[in-house]
Amino acid sequence: MISLDEQFIKTELEIEKMQAAGHVNALVLEEIKKLIKPGVSTRDLDRTAETIIRDHGGIPTFKGYPGPYPYPATLTISINEEMVHGIPSGRELMEGDIVSVDCGTTLDGYIGDSAFTQGVGEIGEEGSRLIRVTRESLYKGIEQILPGKHLGDVSAAIQEHVENFGYHVPRQYTGHGVGRQMHEPPQVPNFGIPGQGLVLKKGMTIAIEPMVLVGTHKTRVLSDEWTVISADHSLTAHYEHSVAVTANGPLILTKVKES
Numbered sequence: 012m013i014s015l016d017e018q019f020i021k022t023e024l025e026i027e028k029m030q031a032a033g034h035v036n037a038l039v040l041e042e043i044k045k046l047i048k049p050g051v052s053t054r055d056l057d058r059t060a061e062t063i064i065r066d067h068g069g070i071p072t073f074k075g076y077p078g079p080y081p082y083p084a085t086l087t088i089s090i091n092e093e094m095v096h097g098i099p100s101g102r103e104l105m106e107g108d109i110v111s112v113d114c115g116t117t118l119d120g121y122i123g124d125s126a127f128t129q130g131v132g133e134i135g136e137e138g139s140r141l142i143r144v145t146r147e148s149l150y151k152g153i154e155q156i157l158p159g160k161h162l163g164d165v166s167a168a169i170q171e172h173v174e175n176f177g178y179h180v181p182r183q184y185t186g187h188g189v190g191r192q193m194h195e196p197p198q199v200p201n202f203g204i205p206g207q208g209l210v211l212k213k214g215m216t217i218a219i220e221p222m223v224l225v226g227t228h229k230t231r232v233l234s235d236e237w238t239v240i241s242a243d244h245s246l247t248a249h250y251e252h253s254v255a256v257t258a259n260g261p262l263i264l265t266k267v268k269e270s
Contacts, residue, residue: 014155017051019129019188019190019195019196019215019216020212020213020214020215020235021190021214021215021216021253021255022214025121026214026216026262026264028118028119028120028121029121029122029123029189029190029216029253029255030123030262030268031118031119031121032069032116032118032119032121032122032123033092033116033125033253033263033264033265033266034119034123034266034267034268035063035064035067035069035116035118035123035259036114036115036116036123036124036125036265037116037123037125037265037266037267038063038067038267039060039063039064039116039248040112040114040125040126040127040191042059042060042063043056043059043060043086043112043114044127044129046059047104047110047112047129047131048104048131048132049103049104049105049106049132050103051103051104052099052100052101052102052103052104053086053088053097053099053100053101053102053103053104054099054100054101054102055088055237056086056088056099056112057084057085057086057088057099058083058085060067060086060114061074061085063192064085064116066174067116067118068118069116069117069118070116070117070118071084071085071114071115071116071117072115072116072117072122072124072193073085073086073087073113073114076193078236078237079103079236079237080236080247082237083098084098084099085099085114085228086099086112086113086114087099087111087112087113087237088110088111088112089106089110089111089112089113089238089239089247089249090102090108090109090110090111091108091246091247091249092240092241092244092245092246093111093224093238093239093240093247094111094141094181094184094222094224094239094241094247095111095113095184095238095239095249096237096238096239096247097111097231097237097238098235098237098238104131105131106131106132106133106136107130107131107132107133107135107138108130108131108134108142109128109129109131109134109138109142109248110128110129110130110131110238111126111127111128111131111247111248111249112126112128112129113125113126113249113251114126114254115193117122120191121190121191122189122190122191122192122193122253123264123265124189124193124218124253124255124265125218125251125253125265126220126249126250126251126253127249127250127251128142128145128146128248128250129142130142135240137225137246138246139217140176141178141223141225141246141247141248142248144172144173144176144178144223144248145173145221145222145248145249145250146168146250147172147224148168148172148173148201148223148250149169149219149220149221149250149251149252150167150223151168151169151171151172151250152169152219152221153219153252153254153261153263154167154168154261155258156169156211156217156219156254156255156260156261157211157256157260157261158211158213158256158257158258159211160188160210160211161205161206161207161208161209161210161211161212162197162199162203162207162208162209162211163203163204163205163206163207163208164203164205164206165199165203165211165219166200166201166202166203166204166208167202167203167204167205169201169202169219169221170201170202170203172192173201173221173223178223178224178225179223179224179225179226179227179228180201180202180221180222180223180224180228181201181222181228181229182200182202182228183230184208184222184230184239185198185199185200185201185220186198186199186200186201186217186218186219186220186251187199187217187218188215188216188217188218188220189216189217189218189253190216192194197209199217199218199219199220201220201221201222211256211258213256213258214255214256215255215256216253216254216255216264217253217254217256218251218252218253218254218255219251219252219254220249220250220251221249221250221251222247222248222249223247223248223249224241224245224246224247225241225245225246225247226241226243226245227241227242227243227245229241229242229243230242251265252265252266253265
């Protein structure tokens, strides 16, 4: 009998296809980074993202994703106290905001999923520090993506770095396996115990996504039924990469491929 984790091990060809999807996803996010400035609406950013994905032959993974109702956009754009799943709208970005952008691209049946957080214009010291620590925690987790390591090693590396700076990670929102589906097993929490959990094997592909909150680990969902905010309205940040386990170390799938 094939174990659950072995069902989600990818072949080299499948990983190449995920890299292709991840490349398009990275192109989208690189363009969105350039457009983030005061006065730009989140809906305009979303339209740009969808155009880029479709121009490259892809499909926006998030659009129509099942939930309380089908997700209506290509990106999730979450501002300040909004941690994840913010719905693009006519809201305009303001100087000093910090903005988390998450995107998924489906290409040839495979998915690339990644996210970043960026300041709008000049931001304060607290926002800058939060963004830096969140990004660093992503790479602390990625360093643990090796055959024979445990998921607990990944989760603990993220948690330790975040909490060393006095920040918090949510308990009910996690990273996940990724491949033909956006959410495959296993769940990848941002907290854990080293040496525990699923053993990583060559060919596994997971989306690592630290979500970090300044004031509390508690969250709540707004009345739109999608947007998740910090319970105390403190600042949040979010980074994500899709990563493959290989014999040569972690392979980040959601970055622009070198020509």
